[in-house]
Amino acid sequence: MPELPEVEVVVRSLNQQGVVGMVIRGAEVFWPRSVGGDATAFLSSVIPQTIEGITRRGKFIVISLENGTLLVHLRMSGVLYLVDAGVPRTPHEQVILHLGERDLRFHDPRKFGRFIWTQDPRETLNRLGPEPLDPSWSAALLATLVQRRRMIKALLLDQHIIAGLGNIYTDEALWHARIHPATPGWDLDPPRLARLARAIPHVLHQGIAHGGTRLGNGAGNFPGGTAVPRHQHALRVFQRAGLPCPRCAAPIARTIVAGRTTHFCGNCQG
DNA sequence: CGTCGAGCCTGAAGGC
DNA sequence: TGCCTTCAGGCTCGAC
Numbered sequence: 622m623p624e625l626p627e628v629e630v631v632v633r634s635l636n637q638q639g640v641v642g643m644v645i646r647g648a649e650v651f652w653p654r655s656v657g658g659d660a661t662a663f664l665s666s667v668i669p670q671t672i673e674g675i676t677r678r679g680k681f682i683v684i685s686l687e688n689g690t691l692l693v694h695l696r697m698s699g700v701l702y703l704v705d706a707g708v709p710r711t712p713h714e715q716v717i718l719h720l721g722e723r724d725l726r727f728h729d730p731r732k733f734g735r736f737i738w739t740q741d742p743r744e745t746l747n748r749l750g751p752e753p754l755d756p757s758w759s760a761a762l763l764a765t766l767v768q769r770r771r772m773i774k775a776l777l778l779d780q781h782i783i784a785g786l787g788n789i790y791t792d793e794a795l796w797h798a799r800i801h802p803a804t805p806g807w808d809l810d811p812p813r814l815a816r817l818a819r820a821i822p823h824v825l826h827q828g829i830a831h832g833g834t835r836l837g838n839g840a841g842n843f844p845g846g847t848a849v850p851r852h853q854h855a856l857r858v859f860q861r862a863g864l865p866c867p868r869c870a871a872p873i874a875r876t877i878v879a880g881r882t883t884h885f886c887g888n889c890q891g
Numbered sequence: 892c893g894t895c896g897a898g899c900c901t902g903a904a905g906g907c
Numbered sequence: 908t909g910c911c912t913t914c915a916g917g918c919t920c921g922a923c
Contacts, residue, residue: 624916654899680917696917698901713901731900733917771893780918787916836916837903859916880895882915 623680623695625753625785626828626852631701632677634847638703640725644671645686647719655715655729656736666738667691667718679749679784683742690742692735693727699734701727702847749784753821760811760818767806767814774802775879777821786821789834789859792884794820796858796868801890802878828852836860858884 623631645667650660657663670686677683682701684691693701703723710717716727716736727734739745751762766783767776776782777791786794795802797820800813809817828834831852853860857867862875862884871888 627916694917696899697915698917729900730902731915733899733901769892775894778917789916834916881917 623697623699624787624790624828624834625677625680625825626790626831627833627850628677628680628682628695628785629829630833630848630850631695632675632682635675635701635703635725640703640720640723641672641674643720643723643725644669645718646721649717649719650715651710651717652715652729652732655727655732655734657738663736663738672720678746679752679780680787681746681749683746689738689740692737692739692742692745694735694737695729696731696733696735698731699727699729700847701725702844704844708844749780750782752784753786754825758818758822760815763818763821764809764811764814767809769806771806772803772879773800773806773809773817774881774883776806778879778881783821785825788881788883789836789856790821790824790828792859793824793857796885796890797823799890802883802885827855831855858886860884 646669648664648668650656650663653660666689667686670688672684672686674685675682680694682693684693703725706719706722706724713728713730714726715729715732718725737745750766751758767773769776774791774795777786794817798813798816800809800817831850832848833850834852835850836853858873861873863872866873866886866889869886869889871886873884874887876883
């Protein structure tokens with residue numbers, strides 16, 4: 622689920638619902654590893670503190686509190702949402718922050734997601750590469766980032782190089798840019814770099830506009846106030862193995878690149 | 892410098 | 908129908 626667009630949708634949703642200004646009055650941790658292993662230390666760190674802001678950096682949700690920052694990473698299956706405080710806990714809700722009338726709940730079936738309490742978020746966030754939706758994003762910047770021997774797909778997935786892309790949007794961006802995912806980064810010519818630099822923000826903006834992507838059928842948890850993802854219907858190659866390429870009609874291929882399932886058109890992604 | 896596989900977890904989907 | 912295997916949108920670590 623969560624790549625940059627899905628995280629952005631969560632952040633916007635929480636802001637629209639007025640979470641800023643609410644106070645963490647209590648909390649419950651049902652899977653200690655979700656908060657770093659020491660639930661007691663976590664609770665004493667965040668209670669009671671006012672939420673002063675919620676933003677995004679790469680795939681991190683950045684929750685600014687009075688005395689520090691809560692970084693939330695959704696990993697493979699996490700969702701963060703607001704519900705009325707009286708609503709019974711559902712299975713897989715690993716962390717609940719009590720904000721008075723409302724709860725901020727972390728739903729994470731696979732338990733890979735993490736809450737990181739820190740006084741210095743830059744220590745973590747500064748290790749991330751640039752934001753592809755930042756105004757400073759450009760083909761020239763992209764060119765400096767990918768001058769390496771590694772396959773372009775591996776480079777795009779590496780958060781230290783570019784922040785926010787995951788398996789879905791990487792495959793989609795490479796399709797738009799007509800680049801084979803196994804192309805070494807330093808072999809990309811200027812036209813390809815220009816196309817890729819445009820394709821990346823394009824697919825991310827599209828994903829955000831569609832409320833993110835949801836794969837499979839019922840996966841995920843979307844209580845009231847949370848947009849239902851629908852970008853899965855707009856995907857061009859991802860999970861479309863064997864179907865015709867929307868550009869040239871050749872069948873979409875599925876292979877493993879950089880250790881990840883990869884979808885691309887073997888005909889028009891040269 | 893780079894690739895690969897394992898581990899962290901669970902539920903869904905596919906094969907028989 | 909039911910069991911078993913495989914796989915998954917992320918990331919880190921160690922081996923090579």
